[in-house]
Amino acid sequence: MPQFQNVTVDKAANVYFDGKVTSRTVHLQDGSKVTLGIMLPGSYEFGTDTEEIMTIQSGELTVLLPDETEWKTIQGAGEFVVPANRKFKLEVSKVTDYVCSYK
Amino acid sequence: MPQFQNVTVDKAANVYFDGKVTSRTVHLQDGSKVTLGIMLPGSYEFGTDTEEIMTIQSGELTVLLPDETEWKTIQGAGEFVVPANRKFKLEVSKVTDYVCSYK
Numbered sequence: 001m002p003q004f005q006n007v008t009v010d011k012a013a014n015v016y017f018d019g020k021v022t023s024r025t026v027h028l029q030d031g032s033k034v035t036l037g038i039m040l041p042g043s044y045e046f047g048t049d050t051e052e053i054m055t056i057q058s059g060e061l062t063v064l065l066p067d068e069t070e071w072k073t074i075q076g077a078g079e080f081v082v083p084a085n086r087k088f089k090l091e092v093s094k095v096t097d098y099v100c101s102y103k
Numbered sequence: 104m105p106q107f108q109n110v111t112v113d114k115a116a117n118v119y120f121d122g123k124v125t126s127r128t129v130h131l132q133d134g135s136k137v138t139l140g141i142m143l144p145g146s147y148e149f150g151t152d153t154e155e156i157m158t159i160q161s162g163e164l165t166v167l168l169p170d171e172t173e174w175k176t177i178q179g180a181g182e183f184v185v186p187a188n189r190k191f192k193l194e195v196s197k198v199t200d201y202v203c204s205y206k
Binding site for chain 1 (some may be wrong): 143
């Protein structure tokens with residue numbers, strides 16, 4: 001099973017949208033961090049502070065990225081990148097398990 | 104912030120009850136594991152394979168432990184222990200962030 005090894009995990013969860021989006025912060029050995037998250041079905045808008053690489057491990061959603069006019073669909077596994085200091089919208093249709101990396 | 108250090112985390116989430124209960128498995132250095140979980144409001148019944156120590160970090164719920172007739176209320180932080188191979192019931196009223204340890 002894929003794992004993050006030799007890491008530090010914050011005990012407290014990150015909770016958004018009344019718990020419909022939650023994540024755990026994992027600090028990697030190289031000083032960077034990722035969050036491991038779950039999104040339940042719903043419509044969400046997020047903002048970025050840094051560039052974010054969203055790796056969808058399982059689930060189903062459409063995403064409207066900054067400067068795009070067409071929604072991109074991800075079913076099962078997939079990935080998208082959001083530049084720093086931008087907003088993006090998600091329509092999650094099935095429980096989605098993701099890893100978010102920060103540049 | 105309290106953390107688990109020098110651990111291994113499974114990338115894939117554990118998902119129960121259509122995602123209303125989810126957790127991440129964290130493997131500790133001593134060979135034991137814990138799960139870091141989120142429960143959304145709802146009614147749940149769980150079964151144990153081993154003794155489980157449930158540490159509630161935040162949230163609100165009542166729990167009916169095996170052989171008990173009265174529900175125990177936890178608001179904010181709290182803890183309860185469930186013996187191996189037993190069932191217990193939870194009524195979660197606020198988003199609950201927990202750590203579950205396995206004996």
